[in-house]
Amino acid sequence: MNPEQYVQDKAAKSGSSFYYAFLFLPPERRAAITAFYAFCREVDDVVDEIEDLGVASTKLAWWRKEAASAFAGQPQHPVMKALMPHCAAFDIRLEHLNAVIEGCQMDLEQTRYLDYPGLQRYCHLVAGVVGEVASGIFGRSQPETIAYAHKLGQAMQLTNIIRDVGDDARRGRIYLPISELQQFDVKAHEILLRKSPWGYSDRFTALMKFQAERAHRLYDEAFALLPDVDRKAQKTGLMMANIYRALLREIEAENFRVLEQRISLTPLRKLWLAMRTNWLGR
Numbered sequence: 001m002n003p004e005q006y007v008q009d010k011a012a013k014s015g016s017s018f019y020y021a022f023l024f025l026p027p028e029r030r031a032a033i034t035a036f037y038a039f040c041r042e043v044d045d046v047v048d049e050i051e052d053l054g055v056a057s058t059k060l061a062w063w064r065k066e067a068a069s070a071f072a073g074q075p076q077h078p079v080m081k082a083l084m085p086h087c088a089a090f091d092i093r094l095e096h097l098n099a100v101i102e103g104c105q106m107d108l109e110q111t112r113y114l115d116y117p118g119l120q121r122y123c124h125l126v127a128g129v130v131g132e133v134a135s136g137i138f139g140r141s142q143p144e145t146i147a148y149a150h151k152l153g154q155a156m157q158l159t160n161i162i163r164d165v166g167d168d169a170r171r172g173r174i175y176l177p178i179s180e181l182q183q184f185d186v187k188a189h190e191i192l193l194r195k196s197p198w199g200y201s202d203r204f205t206a207l208m209k210f211q212a213e214r215a216h217r218l219y220d221e222a223f224a225l226l227p228d229v230d231r232k233a234q235k236t237g238l239m240m241a242n243i244y245r246a247l248l249r250e251i252e253a254e255n256f257r258v259l260e261q262r263i264s265l266t267p268l269r270k271l272w273l274a275m276r277t278n279w280l281g282r
Contacts, residue, residue, distance in 0.1 A: 003082035004031065007038035010079070020270045021239035024278050025138070032086035033137045033236075038079045040100055040130060047107040060105055067097040090137045099129040111172055112188075115179045120154070122175075127157035131237070139233035148225035152237060155218035156244045162211050162251055166259040169194050180207065194259045208256035212248060219245055239277040243270050 001009075011019050011034045018037055022030050043063050050056040070080035071087070071094045086092065103125030113119040131153025135145050161168075161175045168175060169192050181188060184207040191204075219241060226234060243265065251263050265273075 001078075003078040004035075006078040007035045007082045010038040010041055018240055020243065020267070020274045021236045024239065024274060025236055028086075028089075029137055029139070031082075032090050032092075033134060035079065035083035035086060036092060036130075036133055036137065039083055039097065042077075042079055043101050043104045044126075047104050053108055056108055057105070060101055060108070063101055064098065067094055067101070086137075090133075092133055092136070096129055096133050099125050103129075107173075112174055113177050115177050119175060119177055123154045123157040124150070127153035129153075131156075134237060135234060138236050140230050141233075142227040142230055144225055144227050145230045145234065148222050148227075148234075149237065151218055151225060152222035152241055155215050155222055156241065158211065158215040158218065159244045159248045162208065162215065162256075163247065163258060163263060165191065165208075166194055167262060169259070176207065176211065180210065183207075184210065191259070200255070200257065200259070205256055208258070209252075212252055212256075215248055216245075235278060239274040242277050243273045246273055 011022065022033055022037070025033065043060065046056050046059045046063070050059060066075070066077055066080055069076065070084050075081045075084050083092070103122055106122050106125065113122065128150040131149035131151075132146055134153075135149035140146070140149075165174075165176070172192065174181075174188055174191055176191075178188070181191075184203050186201075186203050186207050190201075222241070231238075246269070247263070247265055250265060251258060254263055257263070
């Protein structure tokens with residue numbers, strides 16, 4: 001299997017909403033974003049799939065060395081071999097890859113966030129920086145588009161956090177800020193129990209509505225930042241945003257029943273949303 005096929009398979013098997021948006025890109029841009037996305041999946045899988053924290057930390061350290069070696073002209077992993085030919089053309093830098101790795105390292109070192117500013121730092125690394133790189137691959141001409149991409153990445157990451165409250169609790173993780181749990185009188189142990197006797201309390205629902213409202217504000221603020229001149233080029237990002245926002249609305253319609261299930265959109269609905277955005281341009 002050559003590097004290009006490896007990253008294609010990695011992206012397709014993930015089942016991510018991103019994959020459906022990538023299909024509408026020209027070949028060179030699609031190859032670049034697929035390789036970059038495969039890199040993000042590889043380092044994220046270290047956190048999700050390796051239970052031994054020492055082994056996971058060692059693996060992330062290996063990825064730091066591999067990224068540095070690749071930018072020095074000696075890529076070894078098929079993901080880096082697929083990614084490197086696109087880095088100069090689309091301004092993908094070593095600092096971008098290291099930021100994603102740093103965000104994954106945060107996942108190994110902490111399972112709680114005291115407040116929203118702390119969570120924002122994590123979202124910046126694992127999603128804001130990813131949005132910046134993606135916007136460069138899609139094509140941008142204005143610096144405001146970078147701010148749009150960062151904010152959109154954070155909105156999408158918050159959507160992930162809302163969707164994955166139950167899955168994360170199963171791993172002993174709570175990304176909802178502790179200060180906001182206290183604000184709504186929701187106890188951490190209630191979330192960690194998942195199938196607890198207290199069930200889906202009004203307190204928990206109010207907490208989740210608060211999170212969803214913040215995510216919606218970020219989507220709106222991101223769209224307002226996107227310059228008209230770059231809107232056509234950023235159509236793929238808008239596809240991803242529309243898919244994720246539809247997911248957020250689906251979670252809201254299910255009254256935030258996220259502790260015991262993972263709410264998702266069907267592949268057909270994701271493809272339809274991507275096609276609709278491609279036709280309408282928004």
